[in-house]
Amino acid sequence: MSSIMTNTSALTALQSLNATNKSLEATQSRISTGYRVADASDNAAYWSIATTMRSDNQALSTVSDALGLGASKVDTAYTGMNKAIDTVNAIKVKLVAANGASAADKEKIDIEIKALQGQMKSYADSATFSGANWLSVDTTTGHTAAGTFDDVKIVSSFNRNAAGTVSLGTIDIKVQDIKLYDAFATATGLNDGILDATRLGTTGARQAAASAAVAGTDAATDTYTVSTLSVKGFSDAQITKQLGVVEAALKEMTTAATNLGASKTRIDGQKTFTSSLMDSIDRGVGQLVDADMNKESTRLQALQVQQQLGIQALSIANSSTQTILSLFRG
Template structure:
């Protein structure tokens, strides 16, 4: 039936063309943004997951920076500790040379020891990075605060975020502690080198009257300090290695999260470009079909011509 009031063909063609235009707009949007899920309305679940993962990746970027800063702090302390060990070994050599030496020679050796002790303090005081110094502290209470380095940002199955840290126990590393004298080099040691009444490595002094027995006691103190410093250097080296491993892992994790986000929201440009060409053809055909459908109404006029 032909009707001038209702053009069913035109209505069908218009609906088809509208659907094609909508799909075309969607495809063009994906091509221009590179995302198939750019807004929550595109896919609420995927958008929510991707948004959370992007936020976590920003947090991981901050963790990466914190690890870099922490690595610099530990590396500074590690360098200072190694130089201090070398210097204390020099003091050990001087004490060995002092054994059996004349009084005059002991005084000369003492001058060298005093210079080396000053160098030890300089190394400890200079091992500062970004306001943190693990070798020379001034807690005054005898217990130095740990250095905490942010190492990870995680989220459990319930969505609860958690921050992990790599802790460096400064109490086991400090060489000097102003006000408490409980560092490896400034705490008093007995004749066997154990902590107790006696003298500190940093206070060792020789005079012309110093006996070989006293020199031997000083040597025991130096040996004990060297052992503790070697352990401290090992702890710092282990922390440095752990930080480096965590930095590598964090970088890989960030890349993995980026890939995961891409799997959820990125558009397949090959597929979208092919779809764009197909939709453009459909759009042209739809316009042509609508034109034909509208032309059918004009043909009814020919029925009334004489």
Template sequence: MASIMTNSAALTALQSLNATQNNLSTTQARISTGYRVSQASDNAAYWSIATTMRSDNQAMSTVSDSLGLGASKVDTAYTGMNSAITTINAIQQKLTGSYGQTDAAKEKTQVEIAALQQQLKGYADSATFSGTNMLSVATATGTAADVKIVSAFNRSSTGSVTLSTIDVKVESIKLYDSGAAPTAKGILDTARLGTTGAATTTAQAPTLGGPVVAGDTYSVASLAIFSGTTAASDAQISQMMTVVDAALKDMTTAATKLGAAKSSIDLQKTFTQSLMDSIDRGVGQLVDADMNKESTRLQALQVQQQLGVQALSIANGSSQSILSLFRG
């Protein structure tokens, strides 16, 4: 039925053209943004997942920075510890050389030992990075606080967030502790028994040049083979060597702990970067547009749009043919 009130063909062509135009707009948006899901209305579930994972990736980027900062702190402490080990070896050599020497020779050697002791303190005090010093501390009470390095950002299946840390036990690696009341002093300033080299909280100063007394203690930071006009006896020097050797063993253990912490930080940093890359790939699979597919679709829709315009023109033109029925 031909009607001038309702042009069904034109309405159908218009609907088809509008649908094509909407699809074309969607495809053009995907091509211009590079995203198949760029807003919640495109796909609410995928958009929510992608937004959360992007946020987590930004947090992990901060974790990576924290690991880099932590690695620098540990590196600084290790450098100081390594230099201190070299210096304490030199002190051990000076003590060995002074054994059996005259008082005059011991007096000269003491000058060298004192200089090396100052160097040890200088190494420890200088091993500071970003305000953190693990070798020279000042514990008010109890034990020195651990240095905590943020190593991971974790999100559970319920959505709760937690942080993991790599803890460096400063109490076990500190060389000096100038605090008011620490439970234990540092490796170099703690009192050690001359008989075994074991650390003790009960200091008993020896009488320089006198006989060896049970319970005499020495500290690597303050031991002296000559004071005033008196030189240490060979028996006392032997005890000092025992103390220095015990401290050297503790420092070697401390350096090993620092090395292990640095290794853990490096491994975690590599893992964090790999995890961030994996999340980027996963998010991309959810929301990125396939540009090859979209470009092909764009060309097809442009052809459909042209055909739709042509079809609408033809449908509108069909109404004009009714006029010919009324011509005489």
């Protein structure tokens, strides 16, 4: 049936053209944005996952920055510790030279030891990065217990469990075990720094209370401190005990340097892992929402052809009503 009121062919052609135009708009949007899923309306599930993972990746970027800052602090403390160890070794050599030396020579050696002690303190005071110094500290205030330095926590990971709950992982640095000096006025040898701790001359062990050694008079209860010990006027027996005290401090410093080195290695490894994890998340998100440009390019060309054919079909359908006029011509 031919009708001038309802052109069924034109309606069909128009619907087909509208569908083609809609597909063409979607394809052009994917090409211009680079995303197959740019909005929640494109695919709500994929968009939600991608948005969450992008947010987590931003958090991981901050974690990477925190690890870099932490690594710098650890490296600074490690450098200062190594220089301090070298200086304590130099003091040890001077003590060996002072054993059996004349009084005049001991005075000269004492001057050298005092210079080394000053250098040692300078190294500790200078080991500062971004306002953090773990070698020369003051635990008077700002810590859970006066005289004890709270562990330093370096953010090392951002975690999200299956329930969606987030948490942070940390690498803890036990500054209390590596500090060389502590300005806490009432601290004892048990919680002082390694170099300003009071130590028993006979064993080198830390002591809660000091028993000042008198030059030239050896006593079993005598205590010494690496940062202040002196050979001027002291007997060979006392100098031998000072050697034991220095050796005990060196052992603690070596352990501290080892811990710092292990922490640095762990931080570097975690930073490498975090970087790889961020790349992995980027790839995963890309597989969910990125557009395949080769595929979209091919689809665009096909849709453009379909659009042209649809316009032609609609034109033909609209012109078909013109043939009805011929039925009424004489």
